[in-house]
Amino acid sequence: MKRLVDQFNFKNKTVLVRTDYNVPIQASQVQNDMRIRASLGVIRALIMAGARKIILVSHLGRPAGQGFEVELSLAPIAERLGQLLEQSVGWVADWQELMPEQLPPERIVLFENLRFWPGEANNDEAFARQLVASTGAEVFVQDGFAVAHRQSATTEAITKLLPSYASDNFVREYITVGGFLQTAQRPLVAIVGGAKISDKIDFLTKLAGEVDYLIIGGAMANVFLAEAGFDVGCSLVENNQAPAVQAVYRAWTGAGKSLDRLILPSDVLVVRDLQATEAVAKPLGQLTATEIIGDIGPETIAKITTLIQQAGAVLWNGNLGYSENPSLAGGSIAVITALIKNHTPALIGGGDTVGFVDNFTTKNQTSPRGAVYSELFLSTGGGASLELLAYGELPGAKGLLNL
Secondary structure: OOOHHHOOOOOOOEEEEEOOOOOOEEOOEEOOOHHHHHOHHHHHHHHHOOOOEEEEEOOOOOOOOOOOOHHHOOHHHHHHHHHHHOOOOEEEOOOOOOOHHHOOOOOEEEEOOHHHOHHHHOOOHHHHHHHHHHHOOOEEEEOOHHHOOOOOOOOOHHHHOOOEEEOHHHHHHHHHHHHHHHHOOOOEEEEEOOOOOOOOHHHHHHHHOOOOEEEEOHHHHHHHHHHOOOOOOOOOOOOOOHHHHHHHHHHHHHOOOOHHHEEOOOEEEEEOOOOOOOOEEEEOOOOOOOOEEEEEOHHHHHHHHHHHHHOOEEEEEOOOOOOOOHHHOHHHHHHHHHHHHHOOOEEEEOHHHHHHHHHHHHHOOOOOOOOEEOOEEEOOOOHHHHHHHHHOOOHHHOOOOOO
C-alpha cells in the first residue's frame, strides 16, 4: 500500500482532515479513546511531511443541527488529543466567521462538532466552502472511515473543492473490510448482535451467501426467538420485524444452508432489570413475564466457543448481551477470549463491540493499546463496515484520489 505522504507534497500546506471522534463522553471525560488514538497516525505523518497547519474536523452524536449542545461538544476531545500527542491542540468553537489568519497559533487545531450546523448532514456545498475559506485549506484528507457511508459536507461536497485523499488508516480499513468475505479462511463464522435487526437486514441477507455459520445474539436475537414462539418476558424486542426475520431465513435456505448452522441462543441469562448485579441462567421457554434477557447462557457460550475453535475466520459485529453491565458481559467476553486463545483471524466492527474489545484487552493486558492484536482487526467503522461488506462500496469514498 502506497503511503499518503507519497501521494501529495504536504510541505508548508494547510491540511483539512476529517477524523471520526464520535467517542463516548461522560461528565466531560472521554470514556474510550480508541478512535482518537486511531487518528494519531495521520496527524503524525502530516507533521513529519512538513504540513504547516492541520485542521481537524469531526462530529459527535446526533445533535439537532440548530446550535451548541454542551454534552456533544468536542472540547474534551481536544484536551485528550493534546495529551496523546504531548502538545497543545488549538480549539475553535465558532469557526464560520474566522479567516485563516485568525486561527489559533497551534500547528494542530480542532473545530467544534460539525453537526451543530445543518450544512454538514445536508451535504451542503456552501457549508464545505465555508470550511475551506475559514481554514485556508489546500488539500483534504479523509481519515473518518466510520462516516464514509454518509453523504455529508465532509465526505462528499468537500471533495469537489479540494484535492482529496484517504489516510493510510482509511485505505487499510477499506481494503481489509472490503475484501474480508473474499479472503477469509473457511469455515467462516459470523457473530452478529446488537439491538436492531432493521439496521442490519441487508448485511444479514448478504451474509447468507457468504458465511458457513451465522450466530445471532443481543437484543436482535430476541426478535428471532419471539417469532419462533418463545416467551421473552420483558426483554427488548424491536417491533414489526417479522418480514425481516423471514427474509433472513429465506436468504439462508435459498443459499443452500441448513438451518442448524443459523444459531440462536438455546439458554439465556435473565434479570429483573438491566442494572442488576446478579443474573440467572435459564433455558428458553422458562422465562416469566417479568424477566429480561440480558445475555446468552453457558450452554450457548459453549457452542459458540467450540465454533470459534474450529473456525478459519470470524466476523463479529454487535455485542451478545447488555455488556455495559459487567454481570451481562459474559457472552462477549467469551468470544474475545476464545478468539485470542485460538489465534483466530477476526474482523471486529461496530462501535460498541470495538470499544468493548479495546477496553477488555487493555484492562486485561492481553493486547497493546492499538487497533490490531495478533490476528484481530478492529474496524473503526460501524455502519460503514456493514455497508461496505453488504454493497462493496461507500458513498464517502468515491471522491478520494488514492482509492
